Amino acid sequence: MPGEYILPAALGRFQELHPQVIAKLEIADSTEIGQLIMDAKLEAGMIGALLDNPLLCQEHIADDELVVIAASQHHLADERSIILENILEEPLIVREAGSGTQLVIESKLKEKDITPDRLNVRLELGSTAAVVNAVAAGLGISLVSRFAVKNRINSEDIAVLDIEDLPLERGLYFVTRRDQVISPLVESFYEFLKEYLQLYPSH
Known part of the structure; x- marks a missing residue:
């Protein structure tokens, strides 16, 4: 990122x-x-x-923070914040295993006694930009750095959500x-x- x-x-x-x-x-x-x-x-x-x-x-x-992003037409897009269970239920787009984002996500899930295989991973991509574009195309939701979407927070193609029960500062x-x-x-x-x-x- x-x-x-x-x-x-x-x-x-x-x-x-x-x-x-x-x-x-x-x-x-x-x-x-x-x-x-x-x-x-x-x-x-x-x-x-x-x-x-x-x-x-x-x-x-x-300091940075990971946030959930979803396509603007996604059923979660109107929510100001969601919970971890929402993420586990949704098709997820992720970075590759060695990325800082994935290392942080796996570490935070481990703190909640959740293994990575609980995630409904549908697509793994090699760059954050590709992840954001795939989310905008409606292929799933994702967790990305707030830096990656700070210029798109008010855009019409993606929604940015916070997670109530999973702090994702890094x-x-x-x-x-x-x-x-x-x-x-x-x-x-x-x-x-x-x-x-x-x-x-x-x-």
Whole structure:
């Protein structure tokens, strides 16, 4: 999610301040980003869930929240909030298993003693944008970052719902290798990104 909805605009703003910088953005799920950093193919990344890897330095950089989205014509669309049982009953569109979103969802369900096989998964997609578009097309409901839909909350194709009995707050993390000294440029971008995310929250 960060690679689709946060970093492009943040990098654009950073380049306005530092026009000599040429950026390369790799978009992948949180697990893959962590592995690319471990393999020294990336110097740093931004992920949507803490990874179980003590060799990674994962700095909390912003707060986020997952919300339920449904097509505007869906029978839940007129509800201001729903309960977990509604999600278990509905056809669900999800991200792939290694994504930060899925890691958070599975962790939150585990706290409620609910296993992932209770979910009525109908479609698994490799990007949050694809998930949002599939929901808008009426293929099912989903849980996505509020960052991903903040510009579509008042749109006519999707409805954004809160869950009463399943808090879905999460952190976003800036990740590097613990045994590697990051470059001054990455350090500068990290400091910029913290300030940028305070000015442009998900809500």
